Amino acid sequence: MAMGSDRKRGLGRGLSALMADVAETEEATRQGPTAADRLVPIERVVPNPEQPRKRFAAEDLEDLAGSIREKGIIQPLIVRAKGDQFEIVAGERRWRAAQQAQLHEIPVIVRDFTDVEVLEVAIVENIQRADLNAIEEAAGYRMLMDRFGHTQEKMAEALGKSRSHIANLLRLLQLPDSVLEFVRGGELSAGHARALIMARDPLQLARKVIQGRLSVRETEALVKKESAPEQGESTPRPTRETGEKDADTKALEGDLSAGLGMKVSLSHKPGQESGQMVIQYQSLDQLDELCRLLSVS
Incomplete structure (x- = not known):
């Protein structure tokens, strides 16, 4: 078999091409259910088992079920054939609401997506939800990077986001899980979380912020006060001998990881000028991109 330049390398058609296909499909459905390929029995439609969104x-x-009872499903589901069933690529929320509305048939558009492309679409569909919180959105970007090797530039281009928006959200994932839960639960905003990245004890300060209902500016001032050298200290505290990294090192790791789109780990010996930086790539595309960046004069 000939191996041309268009050989697929794990990312199928590429994120931009994939999302353009989905966007074109959804644009065509805006004229109503008649744009669907077919109506299928609802019991023959099954959800994607790897759908990242688990809570509805x-x-x-x-509310959606009520709308469907009154007007029907305006935008058909995007599915792919799987044996004698149809697996949902995009539209699981509509499928669940249609079940509540007791529909017997639903409109679908059938597309030929690979397993990789189905998961990519599911992740992107979640990222583009209006009610998504910052941590869920950041986790979606991280999964696209770690699992599929997408760079921030590719994601920004395909999803219509700025690279700085994606990089800032990815930095939030440096925070402890307990603090991230506060953001998921709506007790802290993304702005509060960004301010806490530089804190020595993000969890303790997060609790103070929530209890005192502090603004983002007040949170930034609190973090700055906590990070200032204590009376009698002439320099900031160095990284401990145990290998625990200080907040500045963690923040720098986060900035480098977000900038490269690859995981970066810094190992700096306390009191010395030397250290080590490790860059982890997840695919040959990422390695190619890293080599290109390192070779730029």
Whole structure:
């Protein structure tokens, strides 16, 4: 078999081409259910088992079900054939609401997507949800980078986001899980979380912020005060001998990781000028991109 320059390398058609296909499909459906390929029995439609979104708000589903009872499904689901069934590529929320509305048939558009492309679309569909919180959005970007090797530039181009937006969200994932839960639960905003990245004890300060209902500016001032050298200290505290990294090192790792789109780890010996930086790539595309960046004069 000939191996041409268009040989697929793990990313199928590429994120931009894939999302353009989905966008074109959804644009065509805006004229109504007649744009669907077919109507299929709802029991023959099954969800994607690797769908990243696991929680669907009951109240939102009921509202959508009410709309479907009155007007039907305006935008058909995008599916792919799987044996005698149809697996959802995009539109699981509509499928769940249609079940509540007791529809017997639903409109679908059938597309030939690979397993990789199905998961990519599912992740991107979640990222583009209006009600997504900052941590869920950041986790979606991280999964696209780690699992599929997409760079920040590729994601920004395909999703219509700025690279700085993606980089700032990815930095939030440096925070402890307990702090991230506060953001997921709506107790802290993304702005509060960004301010806490530089804190020595993000969890302790997060609790103070929540208890005192502090603004983002007040949180930044609190972090700055905590990070200032204590009375009698002439220099900031160095990284401990145990190998625990200080906040500045973690922040720098996050900035480098976000900038490169690859995981970067810094190992700096306390009191010395030398150290080590390790860059981890997840695919040959990422290695190619890293070599290109390092060879730029």
